[in-house]
Amino acid sequence: MYNEAFDKKKIRKPYSNIMTWANSLPQNTVIKKKLQAENLFKKIGITFSVYNNFDSAERLIPFDMFPRIITRMEWMKIQDGVTQRALAINAFLRDIYNKCEIVKAKKIPGYLIYKNPAYEIKMIGFKVPNNIYSPIIGTDIIRTDEKSFKVLEDNCRTPSGVSYMIENREIMMRMFPELFQQLNIEPVENYSSYLLDILKSLAPKKCDKDPKVVILTPGPLNSAYYEHSFLADTMGIELVQGTDLVVENNVTYMRTTKGKERVDIIYRRIDDDFIDPLSFNQSSVIGVPGLFDSYRSGNVNICSAPGSGIADDKAIYSYMPEIIRFYLGQEPILPSIKTWRCGSEKDKNYVLSNLEKLVIKEVHGSGGYGMLIGNSASKAKINLFAKKIKLNPENYIAQPILDLSTVPIFKKDSLSPRHVDLRPFTLIGNRKIKLVAGGLTRVALKDGSLVVNSSQGGGVKDTWVLRD
Amino acid sequence: MLSRTAENLYWTARYVERADSIARLLEVAYRIHLIPNTHEGYMNEWESILQASGIKEEYLTKYKEINKDKIEYFLLFDETNGSCIKSCIMNARANLKMVRTAVTLEVWNTVNSWYHDIGKYEKEKYNSKDLPEILDWVKRQVNLIKGTIDNTQLINDGFDFIRLGLYFERADFTARIIDVKYFILLPSSSYIGSQVDNFQWSLMLRSVSSYRGFKWAYGNSDIDYKKIIDFLILSSICPRSIFFAIDKIHHHMNRLVKYYNSSNKAHKKIQTIYKGLRKSNADQIIEFGLHEFLTKFIDDISAIYNDLENVYFLGTDK
Numbered sequence: 001m002y003n004e005a006f007d008k009k010k011i012r013k014p015y016s017n018i019m020t021w022a023n024s025l026p027q028n029t030v031i032k033k034k035l036q037a038e039n040l041f042k043k044i045g046i047t048f049s050v051y052n053n054f055d056s057a058e059r060l061i062p063f064d065m066f067p068r069i070i071t072r073m074e075w076m077k078i079q080d081g082v083t084q085r086a087l088a089i090n091a092f093l094r095d096i097y098n099k100c101e102i103v104k105a106k107k108i109p110g111y112l113i114y115k116n117p118a119y120e121i122k123m124i125g126f127k128v129p130n131n132i133y134s135p136i137i138g139t140d141i142i143r144t145d146e147k148s149f150k151v152l153e154d155n156c157r158t159p160s161g162v163s164y165m166i167e168n169r170e171i172m173m174r175m176f177p178e179l180f181q182q183l184n185i186e187p188v189e190n191y192s193s194y195l196l197d198i199l200k201s202l203a204p205k206k207c208d209k210d211p212k213v214v215i216l217t218p219g220p221l222n223s224a225y226y227e228h229s230f231l232a233d234t235m236g237i238e239l240v241q242g243t244d245l246v247v248e249n250n251v252t253y254m255r256t257t258k259g260k261e262r263v264d265i266i267y268r269r270i271d272d273d274f275i276d277p278l279s280f281n282q283s284s285v286i287g288v289p290g291l292f293d294s295y296r297s298g299n300v301n302i303c304s305a306p307g308s309g310i311a312d313d314k315a316i317y318s319y320m321p322e323i324i325r326f327y328l329g330q331e332p333i334l335p336s337i338k339t340w341r342c343g344s345e346k347d348k349n350y351v352l353s354n355l356e357k358l359v360i361k362e363v364h365g366s367g368g369y370g371m372l373i374g375n376s377a378s379k380a381k382i383n384l385f386a387k388k389i390k391l392n393p394e395n396y397i398a399q400p401i402l403d404l405s406t407v408p409i410f411k412k413d414s415l416s417p418r419h420v421d422l423r424p425f426t427l428i429g430n431r432k433i434k435l436v437a438g439g440l441t442r443v444a445l446k447d448g449s450l451v452v453n454s455s456q457g458g459g460v461k462d463t464w465v466l467r468d
Numbered sequence: 469m470l471s472r473t474a475e476n477l478y479w480t481a482r483y484v485e486r487a488d489s490i491a492r493l494l495e496v497a498y499r500i501h502l503i504p505n506t507h508e509g510y511m512n513e514w515e516s517i518l519q520a521s522g523i524k525e526e527y528l529t530k531y532k533e534i535n536k537d538k539i540e541y542f543l544l545f546d547e548t549n550g551s552c553i554k555s556c557i558m559n560a561r562a563n564l565k566m567v568r569t570a571v572t573l574e575v576w577n578t579v580n581s582w583y584h585d586i587g588k589y590e591k592e593k594y595n596s597k598d599l600p601e602i603l604d605w606v607k608r609q610v611n612l613i614k615g616t617i618d619n620t621q622l623i624n625d626g627f628d629f630i631r632l633g634l635y636f637e638r639a640d641f642t643a644r645i646i647d648v649k650y651f652i653l654l655p656s657s658s659y660i661g662s663q664v665d666n667f668q669w670s671l672m673l674r675s676v677s678s679y680r681g682f683k684w685a686y687g688n689s690d691i692d693y694k695k696i697i698d699f700l701i702l703s704s705i706c707p708r709s710i711f712f713a714i715d716k717i718h719h720h721m722n723r724l725v726k727y728y729n730s731s732n733k734a735h736k737k738i739q740t741i742y743k744g745l746r747k748s749n750a751d752q753i754i755e756f757g758l759h760e761f762l763t764k765f766i767d768d769i770s771a772i773y774n775d776l777e778n779v780y781f782l783g784t785d786k
Contacts, residue, residue: 042584043577045568220565233569244472255471257625257780258728 002145002405003417004068014069014466017183021176022066022408022415030065030410033175037063040174046167046226062459063168064409065175068420068441075186075437075465078149078424081334082139083433084324086426089156089311091327093133097123097307107322112315117364120272120307122279126296129202130430133305136195136267138162141334141422141439143405150402151334152421154312154320157304158269161440161460162425163227166191166234168462169438184467186437191425192234194436198429199265205298211264214238214254216245218270218286223455228269242270247290252300265301266291272306280306314363314397315341337402343394351398352389355382358398360389373450375401404450407461409443419444421452422463437465473567474629475781480563480579481633487556488610489641490543491603493517496675498599501536513671514539520641520648521551537596544602545590553606557586572620575613582609625727628720632776635720639713639769645675646700647762669696676700676708697750697758710765711745717772718742724780734775741768 005015041060070078095102096113097120103110113119138159140152169188173180196213203211217228219241232239244254245263253260268275274284279292294300310316316323318339324332340347340358351358355374362370372385389396406417424439441461442452452458500513515534518524523542526549531538545554561583568576589602614634621627649672673679673696685705686695703709721735753761778784 043581044573045565045576045580220562225565229565229568238470238473239567239569240470241472244470255783257469257471257474257629257724259783 001403002143004143004405004407004420005417007146014071018067018069018179021179022410027413031412033065034410037065037171037175040171041167044167046163061164061454062445063171064418064443064445064459064461065172066408066410066415067172067179067462067464068407068422068443070422070463070465072466072468074149077333078141078422079435079437081149081151081332082137082141082424082426082435084328084330084333085139085151085154085320086134086137086428086433088320088324088327089137089154090131090133090428092323093305093308093311094128094131095327096310097133098125098127102323102326105326107326108316108319112319113310116310116313116315118272118307118310118313120310122292123305123307128305129204129301132202132303132428132430134308134311135198135202135303135428137426137428138423138440139334139426141424142402143420143422144403145405149334149422151320151336152402153314154317155423156312157271157309159423159425160224160227160269161423161442162191163230164460165425165438165440165463167230168440168460172462183464186465186467188436188438191436192231194427194434195231195267196235196237198427198432198434199267199303201429201432202301202303203264204295204301207264207299212262213265213267214240214263216240216242216266216268216270216288218242218274222269224269231267242274242284242286242288245288245291247288247294250290250294250297250299252288252291252294263300265303267303272309275302275306314339314361315343315394318397337399340398342389342396342398347398348389348393351396352386354398355386357401359401360385360396360398363395363397371451373401401450404444404452407441407443409445409459409461416447418447419450419452420461438463469570469625471781471783473570473626475777476563476567477570477626477629478633478636478781480560480567481630482637483556483560483563484579484610484613485634485637486551486641487553487560487606489637490521490551490553490556491606491610492675492677493520493645494540494543494599495603496671497536497539498603499674500671516648517543520645522644523549523551540596540599541594544599545594554586554590557583570626571617574616574620578609578613578616582613585609625724628723628727629780631720632717635713635716636769636773638708639710639717640766642676642700642708642710642713643762643766643769645672646697647759647766669693672696673700678706678708681706694750694754697753701753702745702748702750714738714742714745721776732775732779734772734779737768737772737775741765741772 005012005019011019038060041063046061092102100113102108103113134156136159138155138161140155141149142152143149166188199213200211213235214237215228215232217225217239219225222228229239238254240254246253246255246260252263252266254263270286273281274287276287276289276292277284278289280287291300291302292306295302317336318341320336321332324330340351342348342351351360355372358374360372360374372381374382404419404421407420408415409418420441420443422439422441424435427434441463442454443459443461444450444452445457445459454460494517497513497517514536515524518527518539521543527539527542530548531542542549543552546552547555547558549555561579564571564576564579589605617627617630621630649668670679673682678699682696682699685699685703699706699709701710704711704715706712718738721738725731725735
């Protein structure tokens with residue numbers, strides 16, 4: 001297990017200042033500051049809702065005040081790696097909705113694409129503005145030793161968490177201003193202006209003025225609603241719900257107190273299925289009838305494009321190194337994790353006889369649901385998964401149980417290591433790529449746990465990329 | 469601005485104002501409860517509170533009998549009652565949450581803390597003794613919210629919709645409470661002008677927080693029914709009067725019409741009401757019939773709200 005703060009009991013250099021600081025804090029200061037931070041979160045309303053939960057109350061995401069530190073050199077590598085993936089993912093999406101050269105070249109089996117529920121037939125042959133399908137990509141990265149950062153997952157539909165990245169920083173700056181004077185920490189607050197700039201570069205064909213951008217949210221009950229409102233607020237654009245939009249003659253408008261106003265770009269935070277009840281799920285009440293036709297006729301852009309989700313499908317993930325090589329002619333900068341696809345007979349047999357050494361994931365699952373961690377699961381659960389895999393092998397992949405690196409968290413009277421991952425956010429627009437130096441560090445708060453998802457008891461940390 | 473944003477701002481303000489009104493009603497009832505019950509009419513007070521807030525039926529269906537403790541709970545915390553203080557706070561916050569980006573962080577904070585704190589009061593097992601403290605707290609928070617709005621919001625069209633919500637609610641509430649007092653508390657016309665009547669009127673002044681104000685405005689003379697009508701309906705200096713609210717509604721609708729550069733039905737109607745009230749006096753209202761006047765007024769402003777809704781919130785009338 002790799003501890004990012006200690007190297008064989010010795011404090012690693014990037015952490016030396018922060019360790020001195022943490023150890024010098026009187027115990028009651030930690031408790032007091034923690035309480036203050038929680039009150040701030042609560043007052044500002046930085047909350048999330050949990051699905052599948054009868055108690056629909058809003059929850060605070062647990063915040064740990066011990067920062068996660070990344071050096072300049074480490075960050076450069078991460079940055080190059082996620083940028084490379086963002087380019088490859090967009091090239092891949094363009095290809096599979098047009099010429100499908102990657103299938104013709106036999107780099108990916110056709111059925112994985114054409115039979116994939118995330119493949120959107122209605123997108124075939126449609127040319128999206130500037131060939132960008134997925135302008136906002138959150139890449140989940142884990143660290144396993146001093147040198148290795150690996151990609152666990154790409155999120156290219158509507159990745160969330162960026163508001164926590166920014167708010168965590170705000171809170172830390174309020175709580176411990178002295179640290180920011182002492183250390184050279186890369187700022188993250190530019191994210192929203194980068195995002196607006198990237199979105200505006202993706203104006204649809206028929207827009208000839210400064211494009212009007214809006215965020216489309218499912219509404220206040222959505223688990224990421226705080227983030228939607230945060231982004232709208234910091235970009236200075238309207239946060240709309242489906243009922244605020246109306247399509248007439250294939251042009252999309254929003255209803256305002258002055259009458260109808262034309263909308264050019266929609267950063268949607270609702271799933272493909274719900275975008276437009278006329279084209280997709282008919283029972284959707286949060287969508288906008290006619291929106292997809294408006295999109296297809298070049299009157300409005302929808303970001304990310306419907307059908308982008310196929311690129312972060314877990315079955316496609318295992319081909320990502322191939323995808324990078326095929327479109328960019330480069331070797332992946334950040335390696336992927338060894339993945340067994342139960343759809344193949346050979347892999348399935350290996351997986352079934354090594355269940356207790358593997359993590360089993362549902363191909364289309366997310367949020368840490370539908371997952372088995374072999375070494376800590378009960379016999380019954382393992383048997384259940386074995387049955388499920390035999391019944392529907394194509395629905396499962398397996399990966400080795402990874403030793404995620406750890407970073408200390410503040411416990412009542414001491415520091416204690418906990419597993420973390422990292423999600424930087426890459427923005428890709430018309431001939432430009434932007435990302436702030438930082439990301440969201442998620443931390444498993446239970447000792448020994450590897451599950452960092454906030455819906456499953458994970459917390460967050462501020463992430464500091466040091467300038468020197 | 470988005471139509472929905474305008475609508476959510478409007479309703480946030482209405483619910484904030486409504487919570488305030490309910491708190492004042494409860495305060496009056498509590499006060500009566502401390503005074504020896506010499507006249508039968510006083511017990512009606514609890515009933516008239518329910519009547520004024522338009523929830524008597526709901527209450528009786530649920531609790532069957534008029535009972536002080538039950539009414540208090542019903543008006544403070546009972547979420548099945550959409551008009552209880554807690555529901556008002558929850559609704560105000562839910563509306564504001566939909567449009568968080570349309571208000572400053574300070575405004576959101578005041579409403580959000582209000583919401584979190586009412587939960588605490590409820591949890592600490594309610595005791596009738598605590599009523600004054602809770603009511604005081606509710607009113608203080610309302611003032612804090614309104615002050616924060618005035619001091620931190622841009623004075624743009626969003627601000628106009630907030631103000632419209634506040635004054636529509638107030639106009640409606642003041643009209644209702646006068647009507648309830650006039651109609652319910654007087655068993656027969658022979659009571660008018662008697663001591664009982666005066667006591668009732670003074671309670672009504674208290675329920676809209678205007679008791680002292682009245683004394684200042686009219687000197688320490690006897691409370692008289694015409695003066696009260698003048699004060700609560702026609703005064704331009706009493707912030708709880710109907711005319712005061714109409715004056716504000718008129719002002720903010722003028723601003724919107726100018727801002728959006730297009731007039732509408734609601735605007736024309738409010739102009740008519742505004743001009744009518746400005747020319748009226750208490751004698752004319754009494755001659756027309758106070759109850760009739762109030763009923764017509766309540767209908768009129770509700771029709772104006774419908775027009776306003778059509779123009780700005782639904783976009784069905786342009």
